[in-house]
Amino acid sequence: MNLPVNTAGSIEPHARITLRTGHDTRPVRLAIEATGAGIGLTHLGLNSKNEQVLRYPALT
Secondary structure, three states, X not given: OHHHHHHHHHOOOOOOEEEEEEEXXXXXXXXXXXXXXXXXHHHHOOOHHHHXXXXXXXXX
């Protein structure tokens, strides 16, 4: 529960948080998407070369 709560406390007013869940028997998946500026790659310890690790396919 910390991740959704922290997300809500870190976004700008009028921003949107989208939670998606899904499963293929196991494991359960949770995707959290928020509008806004986000966290810069330098703060995550990443650079543009390995940015793709942050991108996951949308849950359907």
